Amino acid sequence: MHRFYRPFWRRNVPVDMVESTVDLATLKQYRAVVAPTLIMVKPGVAQTLTQYVREGGTLITGYMSGIHNEFDLVVEGGYPGPLRELCGVWVEEIDAIAPDAHIDVTIGGRTVHGSIVASVIEPEGAQTIATYGGDFYAGTPAATVHTVGEGRVVFIGTALDAEGMSAVIDPVIDACGAETVDSPEGVEVMRRTADDGTVFTTVINTAGRPVHWRHALGGEDLDLAPFETRIM
Structure with a gap:
C-alpha cells in the first residue's frame, strides 16, 4: 500500500481511507480512487467502481487484485476476476520474483524496477504504458490504462519502485487537477x-x-x- 501512497504523499496530495464497499455517492467525492492489491472483491464492489469510472472517475489498481471472492475463495475465469472487464486486461499468470531480485520495466523511455510479483498481462482493450524488460514476458505490458466511459483505469502489474510508481501516478495526479505542494524531501x-x-x-x-x-x-x-x- 505504501508504494501506491508515496507519490501522493511526496506531492502533498491529501488522501482519505475508505472501505472498499462504500457507495457510489461516497466515491464520487473523489477525483481518483486507489485500490492497491484489492485481493478480495466483495459483492457490488466491481459494479460500483465501474459506474464511478464511467461517470468520469479515475481508478488505480494492480497486481494481486480481483483474485478472491467474499468467501476468500479463488475466483474462476481468470484475473483480475470481477474487475477484468473494467481494467481491460486479463492476467494470464502471476510470476513470483525472489526477495533479492527485480525485473526491469520501461516507462516513458526510462528503466525502473519491479519486484515481489509480475503479472503477465494480456490487454483486452487497455493501452500499454509500461513494458517488462526481461524474463519470458519481456516486451509485454507491465502497466496499462483503460478508458471506460468518461473515466479511466490504471492497472499496475508489478510492485514498482518509487521512481516507477511516480512515473505512473504523477500524470494521474496532474490530470485530476489535484492541488499539489512542492516541498523539500521529507x-x-x-x-x-x-x-x-x-x-x-x-x-x-x-x-x-x-x-x-x-x-x-x-x-x-x-x-x-x-x-x-x-x-x-
Whole structure:
C-alpha cells in the first residue's frame, strides 16, 4: 500500500481511507480512487467502481487484485476476476520474483524496477504504458490504462519502485487537477479547513535532519528542526 501512497504523499496530495464497499455517492467525492492489491472483491464492489469510472472517475489498481471472492475463495475465469472487464486486461499468470531480485520495466523511455510479483498481462482493450524488460514476458505490458466511459483505469502489474510508481501516478495526479505542494524531501504539508472556514496549514519535517525551505508557502524562507511541526 505504501508504494501506491508515496507519490501522493511526496506531492502533498491529501488522501482519505475508505472501505472498499462504500457507495457510489461516497466515491464520487473523489477525483481518483486507489485500490492497491484489492485481493478480495466483495459483492457490488466491481459494479460500483465501474459506474464511478464511467461517470468520469479515475481508478488505480494492480497486481494481486480481483483474485478472491467474499468467501476468500479463488475466483474462476481468470484475473483480475470481477474487475477484468473494467481494467481491460486479463492476467494470464502471476510470476513470483525472489526477495533479492527485480525485473526491469520501461516507462516513458526510462528503466525502473519491479519486484515481489509480475503479472503477465494480456490487454483486452487497455493501452500499454509500461513494458517488462526481461524474463519470458519481456516486451509485454507491465502497466496499462483503460478508458471506460468518461473515466479511466490504471492497472499496475508489478510492485514498482518509487521512481516507477511516480512515473505512473504523477500524470494521474496532474490530470485530476489535484492541488499539489512542492516541498523539500521529507517535509509534509497538510491543509485542513475548519467549520468557520479558517484554513490551517500544518508543516511536518519527517526527516531526521534540519531542513531549510527556500520560498516556502508564504514566500519566506522556513527553517525546520528535525521532526519539527508547525501550524500556520
